[in-house]
Amino acid sequence: MKLKHGDIGRIRKMMEKTLDSKRYEHTLGVAYTASCLAMCHNEDIKSAELAGLLHDCAKCIKNSKKIKICEKHNIHINKIEAQNPFLLHAKVGSFLAMERYGVRDKDIVNAILNHTTGRPGMSRLEKIIYIADYIEPNRKQAPNLEEIRKLAFVDLDRALLKILEDTLSYLETVKSDIDPMTKKTYEYYKEAARDGSDKRMG
Ligand code: DGI
Ligand code: FE
Ligand code: FE
Numbered sequence: 001m002k003l004k005h006g007d008i009g010r011i012r013k014m015m016e017k018t019l020d021s022k023r024y025e026h027t028l029g030v031a032y033t034a035s036c037l038a039m040c041h042n043e044d045i046k047s048a049e050l051a052g053l054l055h056d057c058a059k060c061i062k063n064s065k066k067i068k069i070c071e072k073h074n075i076h077i078n079k080i081e082a083q084n085p086f087l088l089h090a091k092v093g094s095f096l097a098m099e100r101y102g103v104r105d106k107d108i109v110n111a112i113l114n115h116t117t118g119r120p121g122m123s124r125l126e127k128i129i130y131i132a133d134y135i136e137p138n139r140k141q142a143p144n145l146e147e148i149r150k151l152a153f154v155d156l157d158r159a160l161l162k163i164l165e166d167t168l169s170y171l172e173t174v175k176s177d178i179d180p181m182t183k184k185t186y187e188y189y190k191e192a193a194r195d196g197s198d199k200r201m202g
Contacts, residue, residue, distance in 0.1 A: 008046065011053050011101060019060050027056055029136030030129070037128045040153050044125075051111040051129050054101060058093035066092045080179045087179060090116040117181035118164065120188035127156045134163045142166060157196075161189045 012031075016024050031052030038048035058066060063085035069092050070077050081087045094113035097103040111129040114122060118130050134142065135149045142148075143166055152159040164186040171178050 007102075008050055008053065011050065014101070015053055015057065018057065023056060023059055026136065026138050027053060029138045030055060030132045033136040034128050034132035037132055037152060037156075038125075041124060041128065041156060043128055047105065047108055047125055048128055048132075050103070051108045051125060052132055054093065054097045054103065054108070055112050055115045055129055055133060056089065056093065057096055057101065057112075058089040061089070061092065063088075069095065078179070080177045083177055084179075087116060090114065117179050118160070118185035118189075119181060120184055122160075122185075124156065127160055131156065131159050131163065135159075142170075157189060157192060161186075161193055164189060 012028075015027055019027060031049045034048035034052035035045050037043070038045045061069075066085055066088045067077065069075070070088060073095060075091050075095060077088065081091075090113055093115075094109050097109055097112050103109055107123055107125045110123065111126045114126050115129050115133055119126070122130065131148075131152050135145065135152055139145065144162060148159055148162050148166075151162065164182070168178065168182065168186055171182070
């Protein structure tokens, strides 16, 4: 099965079936927010909608099942993921996007794969999904949401850095294990922002 943008309605119905209602509402929020960010930042709108619809497709799979899927398909589980298996919904989700939902577009697969921890050197679509996940209208808890929502439509990199900064300080406050990739992504975008401001200075 090869997925085309025209299959979006079908994917939406499958997500409604496979996700609980709160997760489905969140998913629609991410898909529409990602579409708007794509309009604003010259990304393909339908790719953003599709990646948004699928980003949490593995979220409602039990942890034990996620681990089984990884073991069966040789998907590496790192130490932090073994201790916090919810993190695996990104890896398992990208696998299912390819295998179950027929996504062939590498950029969409990567946007799903990297939507929780980010990665250094993300593509524009990856950034859009990472940010849309954080700012979609159903999100209410995070600090600085109002500021980050506005920033997302001005500068993707600055919005990304702020989200990473707030996520890391939240994880430190609640004493959660930090995946090395989350930290690496933060360091990378902090450095990128510094380089950018160095260039502007002279
Ligand atoms: O699946 P969602 O809830 O929509 O969003 P998500 O996939 O971005 O997951 C968000 C949660 O993941 C949020 O509570 C922060 C957490 N997270 C991000 N990076 C790390 C992390 N949790 C741990 N333990 N370690 C990380 O490095
Ligand atoms: Fe997620
Ligand atoms: Fe999400």
